[in-house]
Amino acid sequence: MQARTLFISAGHSDADPGAVGNGHTEADIVLEFRDALADALEARGVVFGRDGQQRQNLPLSRAWKLAADHDIALEFHCNAFRKPTATGVETLSWPGDMELGLRLCKAISTTLGINNRGAKGEASGQHSRLAFVSRGGGIIVELFFISNPDDLAAYQRWKLQLAEVLADLLAEEVRHDR
Numbered sequence: 001m002q003a004r005t006l007f008i009s010a011g012h013s014d015a016d017p018g019a020v021g022n023g024h025t026e027a028d029i030v031l032e033f034r035d036a037l038a039d040a041l042e043a044r045g046v047v048f049g050r051d052g053q054q055r056q057n058l059p060l061s062r063a064w065k066l067a068a069d070h071d072i073a074l075e076f077h078c079n080a081f082r083k084p085t086a087t088g089v090e091t092l093s094w095p096g097d098m099e100l101g102l103r104l105c106k107a108i109s110t111t112l113g114i115n116n117r118g119a120k121g122e123a124s125g126q127h128s129r130l131a132f133v134s135r136g137g138g139i140i141v142e143l144f145f146i147s148n149p150d151d152l153a154a155y156q157r158w159k160l161q162l163a164e165v166l167a168d169l170l171a172e173e174v175r176h177d178r
Ligand SMILES: [Zn+2]
Pocket: 011, 012, 018, 019, 026, 077, 078, 127
C-alpha cells in the first residue's frame, strides 16, 4: 500500500527543448529519463502520475497543477553553465522537501560518480522560481550539467542504473507517511 502519491515530470519537450550542450538538449535527456523511471516504477508496482505518455511533455501550466495535487512531485532538468567544468547534481525545492532532495542528490551523485551540490532553495540555479516549485510545491531535480562532457558521459553510461536506483528510493518513500 502507498501512503503518499507520486508525480514525475520531464521539464522539457520538443516545443521547449531547454538547455543545449555537447550534442544533446535537455528535452532529449529528461523525456528519456522520465520514461525509464516510469518503467522502473511500474515494475515495482508503484502507482504514480506523469506529465504525458512516452516522449510527451505537458505544458508547465498543467504540470504544476498536477504537481500540487500529489504528495511528492519531481521534475527532471539538466543544469548548464558557461564554464564546462561546472559539475554535479542539485535539487531546488521548498524547505520541507529538502530532506528528500538531499537523499535524491546523494543517490544520483553516488550512481553517476559526480559532485553532490546538495538540496537548495527554489531561488537557486538556472531553473529558479519555476512554477513547478513555487506554485506546485514540487522538487526540481537538476540531474547533472549538460554543459560538462564528463557529466554527460557519466549519465549516458549509468542512466538505466540511475532509473532503478531512484525507483527503489521512491518506492520506499511512498510507503511512508511523513
Ligand atoms: Zn530545464
